[in-house]
Amino acid sequence: DVKVTQSSRYLVKRTGEKVFLECVQDMDHENMFWYRQDPGLGLRLIYFSYDVKMKEKGDIPEGYSVSREKKERFSLILESASTNQTSMYLCASSLPGLHYNSPLHFGNGTRLTVT
Amino acid sequence: GDSVTQMEGPVTLSEEAFLTINCTYTATGYPSLFWYVQYPGEGLQLLLKATKADDKGSNKGFEATYRKETTSFHLEKGSVQVSDSAVYFCALLSGGYQKVTFGIGTKLQVIP
Numbered sequence: 001d002v003k004v005t006q007s008s009r010y011l012v013k014r015t016g017e018k019v020f021l022e023c024v025q026d027m028d029h030e031n032m033f034w035y036r037q038d039p040g041l042g043l044r045l046i047y048f049s050y051d052v053k054m055k056e057k058g059d060i061p062e063g064y065s066v067s068r069e070k071k072e073r074f075s076l077i078l079e080s081a082s083t084n085q086t087s088m089y090l091c092a093s094s095l096p097g098l099h100y101n102s103p104l105h106f107g108n109g110t111r112l113t114v115t
Numbered sequence: 116g117d118s119v120t121q122m123e124g125p126v127t128l129s130e131e132a133f134l135t136i137n138c139t140y141t142a143t144g145y146p147s148l149f150w151y152v153q154y155p156g157e158g159l160q161l162l163l164k165a166t167k168a169d170d171k172g173s174n175k176g177f178e179a180t181y182r183k184e185t186t187s188f189h190l191e192k193g194s195v196q197v198s199d200s201a202v203y204f205c206a207l208l209s210g211g212y213q214k215v216t217f218g219i220g221t222k223l224q225v226i227p
Contacts, residue, residue: 004158035217040123042204042219043159058214090158103149104215106158 023091
């Protein structure tokens with residue numbers, strides 16, 4: 001079974017802090033994604049990566065950056081956390097040819113609260 | 116741009132009732148369509164998919180048919196169980212991009 005592991009289930013940070021959310025997958029997937037999930041808005045794509053050191057902006061990249069130094073690990077970085085970044089963050093991975101070869105495989109999410 | 120429309124709910128049903136969750140979409144070209152399910156405390160997982168018009172996706176008693184003429188992909192199940200309580204997301208993938216567009220999710224509560 002594909003396993004996507006997010007390092008923290010719950011996280012509480014203060015406004016202005018630099019925050020790192022970590023995601024590791026164990027299936028050698030090329031593609032990795034970061035979404036945020038908010039009530040009434042569903043899932044929105046923040047960034048994705050289709051290879052090591054490659055990254056693409058999603059629909060809402062402002063205030064975020066990412067790092068992919070190793071194939072299995074994709075980090076989401078909040079450079080200076082703000083209260084409007086309080087949300088559930090979901091990491092996902094897939095093989096290339098999304099949905100033709102494999103679906104998205106999601107982690108269990110990190111609920112981030114910024115106070 | 117691409118978009119997916121579904122009601123947020125919650126939808127509350129008694130066990131063994133018939134379920135329909137409506138989903139309509141707007142997309143360029145010929146998208147692939149999906150239903151994902153999120154059980155409490157977990158991430159999303161693929162429930163079913165359809166890649167071309169008139170295809171029917173099915174899994175675990177759930178079905179959805181890709182209707183191009185009405186741009187819809189409604190999810191149905193003939194008899195729901197308490198264990199089906201979850202949030203259901205309709206989604207689409209269009210063009211060559213590795214990006215999936217999700218609806219807002221519909222929360223289903225099934226009571227005994």
